[in-house]
Amino acid sequence: MADYDVIIAGGGLAGTIAAQSVSHYSKQGLKILVVDRNSSFLPGRKSVGGWICGDAVSKEAVDYMSERIKVNWTDPEIEHKVKGVMAFSPNRETSIPFDGDGYMLNRQKLPERQNERSMKMGINFDFEVNLTGLIYDGSQVVGVQGVDNKNKQPYKKTAKIVIDATGITSMLRNQIQNTTKIERKVDRRDVESTGRHIMYFENGEEDLSEFDPDYCIIHLDQDIAPGGYGWVFPKGKNKVNIGLGVEKTLLDKRNKRLGKNDNVSMLIDQYVARNRAIKNPKLSTDPEDKNNATGNFQVSVRRQNDCLVANGYMLVGDAAWMPKPLDAGGIGPALVAGTIIGKCAVEAIQKGDVTEKGLWNYNKEFINEYGYKTAGLEVFRRLIQTLTNEQIDYGMKHFLGNLDVEAISKGEHPDFSALGKLGMIIRGALNKKLADGLKFTTQQNRWLTEHYYNYPDSPEGFADWSQKLHKVLDESNAKLEQFQN
Ligand SMILES: Cc1cc2nc3c(=O)[nH]c(=O)nc-3n(C[C@H](O)[C@H](O)[C@H](O)COP(=O)(O)OP(=O)(O)OC[C@H]3O[C@@H](n4cnc5c(N)ncnc54)[C@H](O)[C@@H]3O)c2cc1C
Incomplete structure (x- = not known):
């Protein structure tokens, strides 16, 4: 007899939502355990650096979770409300809004509140346990093992299902032995190295392209943030x-091109210093930020793992590479997947x-709700990463119509298939190349989305589905190499 019905490995954002969802859908009828390496005083911390995140999430994603599992997020985990995200071109001439109303969270407070709620639901917690692997009975996962740091003793707990929510570095996924369908390792080029500060400042020049209390600002710029973006999110x-x-x-x-030797931390400090709206910035010393004011971490920007389940094992959140390929937003998909997984x-x-x-149904339900679009966005992201600032300026100004902006705002790949038609004159060889690239990613996205909607109904169809997927992804990547400038 297992110790628990469900063990959730990792009590971060995705883990606590998954635990609450299991509790909700079982009408508190199942025995649930959340295991995390943090102490009960620093729950959900990603690493010693803190709860490193941009902290932004759309209201829509929070509502998705709240309406279904009846957990409401309020003050103080919601620190500030925004009207959306605004992405600026490198020359700041064009901006596109997306995501709609949203929240800036306090990621240090959020897990404290989540754990209080979870405990009231009867969910159990084991803190200060470093998980190192899964326990198997033949080909079935039946539990987790590791070291209990409180007494330095080996730790073993069994369950009918283990939900892996241990984040991007998951040791459980990396070493899983009972499946060939789950991918174990992420490609380095699908990972962003990122970091951020939480700061107070005095008002400098009023410039809504630099700081806007009502909007999360994103700066696309291959010199400032090569292959990614800079963000200024108001709290x-x-x-x-x-x-x-x-x-x-x-x-x-970029360093080679500019003759520099900058690393991520140096780029962040330069980015803060050049912001004209932000004067005399100081790291926050608020009690609710004190362990979290600055830090670097990594985030994946690819499609979710091709398969999210094995015998007795399920993946959710960053452990499943769920952050959106275009903007690395991982809280929204964690809310959706955390709800569905339960x-x-x-x-x-x-x-x-x-x-x-x-x-298996978890694969299907997550894909139908959210995951259908991620492979297409991964291909789109690869194209965007090849662009120069001039191409991004031109593309955002000339190629984005209202419908494309609407698609982007819904997190969908815009339809660029008509680019260059209707007598449109595209100036410059690089911009023609960009138009070809956008038409190509549109076409690939169409196929990929359709393919995901045809995700197999059972494990038997997976090999064939996966082979077709990888053939198209490999072809897409080979073609995108040609767009490299
Ligand atoms: C700099 C940065 C900015 C970001 N900005 C945004 C943003 O603005 N909006 C957005 O939506 N997303 C953003 N993201 C992504 C977002 O932070 C993640 O998607 C989200 O935190 C994922 O939650 P998670 O619970 O899956 O993983 P995590 O938050 O990483 O939680 C994993 C948990 O598991 C525990 N754990 C890990 N390994 C073990 C182990 N071996 N044993 C026991 N416990 C373990 C950890 O301690 C932690 O508590 C950003 C990410 C970064 C790095």
Whole structure:
């Protein structure tokens, strides 16, 4: 007999939502344990650096979770409200809004509140346990193991299902032994190196392209944040979450091009210093930021893992590479997947089938709700990363119509198939190349989206589906190499 019905490995953002969802859908009828390496005083911390994040999430994603599992986020975990995200071209001439109403969270407070709520629901917690792997019975995952740092003793707990929410570096996923469908390692080029400060400042020049208390600002600029973007997200009129993300190989190229040797931390400090609206910035010393005012971490920007389940095992959040490929927003998909995973885990337990087949529906439900678009966005992201600032300026100014902006605002790939038609004159060879690239990624996106909607209904169809997926992704990547300037 297992110690628990469900063990959630990792009590971060995705883990606590998954635990609450299992509790909700089972009407508190299942025995649930959350295991995390942090102490109960610093719950959900990503690393010793803190809860490193841009802290922004759309209201829509929070509502998705709240309406279904009846958990409401309020003050103090919601620190500030915004009207959306505004992405600026490098020359600041064009801006596109996306995501709509949203929240700036306090990521240090959020897990404290999440844990209070979870404990009231009867969810159990084991803190200060460093998980190192899964326990198997034949080909079935039946638990987790590691070291209990409180007494330095080996730790073992069993369950019918283990939900892996241990974040991007997941040791459980990296070493999983009972599946060939789950990918274990992420490609370096699909990871952004990022960091940020949480700061108070005095008002400098009024410039809404630099700081806007009502909008999360994104700066696209291959010199400032090569292969990523810089962000200035308001936490009040004089408080900001400011940072940037880069793709390492593109940072190296940028350094070579500019004759510099900057790393991510240096780029962030330069980015803060050049912001005209932000004067005398100081790291926040608020009690609710004191362990979290500055730090660097990594985030994936690819499609979610091709398969999210194995016998007795399910993946959620950053452990499953869920952050959106275009903007690295991982909170929204974690809210969606965390909600769905609980429902699917409960259904599998109630049906008495916690094998890969019994858990398979989670793949389908997540893809139909969110995951259908991520492979297309991954290809789109690769194209954008090849562009020069001049191409981004031109493309945002001339190629984005209202419908494209609407698609982007919904997190969908815009339809560029008509680019260059209707007598449109595209100036410059590089911009023609860009138009060709956008038409190409539109076409690939169409195929990929369709392919994801045809995700197999059971594990038997996976090999064929996956082979077709990888053929098209490989072809797309080979073609995109040609767009490199
Ligand atoms: C700089 C930066 C900015 C970002 N900005 C945004 C943003 O503005 N909006 C947005 O939506 N997303 C953003 N993201 C992404 C977002 O932060 C993540 O998607 C989100 O935190 C994922 O939550 P998670 O619970 O899956 O993983 P995590 O938050 O990483 O939580 C994992 C948990 O598991 C625990 N754990 C890990 N390994 C073990 C182990 N071996 N044993 C026991 N416990 C373990 C950790 O301590 C932690 O508590 C950003 C990411 C970064 C790095």
